[in-house]
Amino acid sequence: MTDERWAWGWGLANVDAAGNTLDVWYPKLEMGDAKPSAPAAAHGFGTLVHDGPDARGVRRVPVFTAVDVDAPIADAADAYLRLHLLSMRLVRPNSMNLDGIFGALNNVVWTNYGPFAVEDFALRRLDVMNANAGAAMPGMHADVNVLAIDKFPRMLDYVVPSGVRIGDGDRVRLGAYLSEGTTVMHAGFVNFNAGTLGTCMIEGRVSQGVVVGDGSDVGGGASIMGTLSGGGRLRNSIGEHSLLGANAGIGISLGDNCVVEAGLYVTAGTKIELWDKEKAAAGVPLDVVKGAELSGKDNVMFIRNSLTGAVQARARKTGIALNDALHKN
Numbered sequence: 491m492t493d494e495r496w497a498w499g500w501g502l503a504n505v506d507a508a509g510n511t512l513d514v515w516y517p518k519l520e521m522g523d524a525k526p527s528a529p530a531a532a533h534g535f536g537t538l539v540h541d542g543p544d545a546r547g548v549r550r551v552p553v554f555t556a557v558d559v560d561a562p563i564a565d566a567a568d569a570y571l572r573l574h575l576l577s578m579r580l581v582r583p584n585s586m587n588l589d590g591i592f593g594a595l596n597n598v599v600w601t602n603y604g605p606f607a608v609e610d611f612a613l614r615r616l617d618v619m620n621a622n623a624g625a626a627m628p629g630m631h632a633d634v635n636v637l638a639i640d641k642f643p644r645m646l647d648y649v650v651p652s653g654v655r656i657g658d659g660d661r662v663r664l665g666a667y668l669s670e671g672t673t674v675m676h677a678g679f680v681n682f683n684a685g686t687l688g689t690c691m692i693e694g695r696v697s698q699g700v701v702v703g704d705g706s707d708v709g710g711g712a713s714i715m716g717t718l719s720g721g722g723r724l725r726n727s728i729g730e731h732s733l734l735g736a737n738a739g740i741g742i743s744l745g746d747n748c749v750v751e752a753g754l755y756v757t758a759g760t761k762i763e764l765w766d767k768e769k770a771a772a773g774v775p776l777d778v779v780k781g782a783e784l785s786g787k788d789n790v791m792f793i794r795n796s797l798t799g800a801v802q803a804r805a806r807k808t809g810i811a812l813n814d815a816l817h818k819n
């Protein structure tokens with residue numbers, strides 16, 4: 491036994507004319523504590539493999555990839571393997587080394603004909619349209635629709651996890667980790683290395699590094715601050731049976747059984763009054779703490795008092811209950 495964590499499998503790579511790997515699809519991956527000496531089986535991609543370029547200028551080649559998930563990312567095939575591990579629920583967010591992921595991934599034009607290189611895209615698009623002209627329907631030209639230009643593709647084109655609903659596939663990147671019973675509505679968003687650890691309703695944005703616990707709800711338009719851009723360093727999370735209200739936001743973590751009022755953004759620096767009924771009734775000033783001091787605490791309701799304008803934290807005894815009917819996926 492070693493304490494190494496290895497993952498491996500056969501992937502089908504799209505490789506552009508310059509030799510750049512645009513993407514790799516791994517239908518199946520395995521994990522173990524040692525590097526496999528050789529693939530256990532043949533790749534099985536059959537006629538999907540073509541060594542010469544297609545009309546996109548892209549070759550499709552099988553690659554056998556084995557990676558130590560605790561080592562930095564080596565290349566695009568490695569990055570794609572780790573993103574698959576997350577979406578296949580083989581590895582939880584924040585438990586793998588993802589150093590170097592943006593450098594390893596190529597920027598790609600994602601289309602209804604698969605990935606294209608950015609270089610000379612207009613000419614490649616013309617080649618594909620000409621190749622298709624009248625092929626099935628005389629006089630008709632099949633358009634190449636550009637869905638995105640990005641380093642990360644949609645999860646659902648690579649991994650379809652069981653027990654989830656996703657209203658709009660564009661809103662969930664490969665590398666999202668969605669547990670059984672999760673529903674992501676159309677305005678929700680889940681980044682890579684982020685997701686849900688149980689049954690959840692996601693109608694807001696779950697940033698890279700953020701995880702949401704069982705029985706919790708991220709309301710419409712809600713935002714959970716991430717760490718990739720904008721200078722924030724705190725990796726935020728939401729515990730179990732908590733509610734981040736519609737259009738609310740957090741730059742701190744929520745523990746279990748918490749609620750953030752709709753429309754309220756609580757940051758680490760927000761000055762918050764600790765609600766105390768007796769003190770308030772007696773006109774005694776309430777204690778004040780910064781948001782960071784309440785980060786991760788259980789049983790807290792955050793509101794902006796509509797009479798005084800102060801943000802307040804009030805004790806809450808129980809967690810929220812999701813609507814079961816929306817999670818029998």
Ligand SMILES: CC(C)(COP(=O)(O)OP(=O)(O)OC[C@H]1O[C@@H](n2cnc3c(N)ncnc32)[C@H](O)[C@@H]1OP(=O)(O)O)[C@@H](O)C(=O)NCCC(=O)NCCSC(=O)CCC(=O)O
Pocket residue numbers: 677693708709710711733734735736737749750751752792793794795796797
């Ligand atoms: C913060 C809460 C939870 C508060 O709810 P309640 O008012 O029921 O709480 P309560 O404990 O019953 O309230 C106790 C007392 O506090 C008062 N109170 C409540 N909020 C207050 C405020 N901001 N300022 C001053 N007083 C307040 C109540 O009137 C009540 O007063 P009395 O004692 O005098 O009666 C709610 O307002 C909220 O924001 N819920 C979030 C719901 C949400 O966003 N769900 C996601 C849906 S997502 C969605 O719908 C998608 C749509 C979309 O995309 O936008």
Ligand SMILES: O=C(O)C1=N[C@H](C(=O)O)CCC1
Pocket residue numbers: 673675691816
């Ligand atoms: O899962 C659904 O469908 C949901 N529907 C609600 C709606 O249609 O308003 C919102 C939450 C999830």
Ligand SMILES: [Mg+2]
Pocket residue numbers: none
């Ligand atoms: Mg509905």
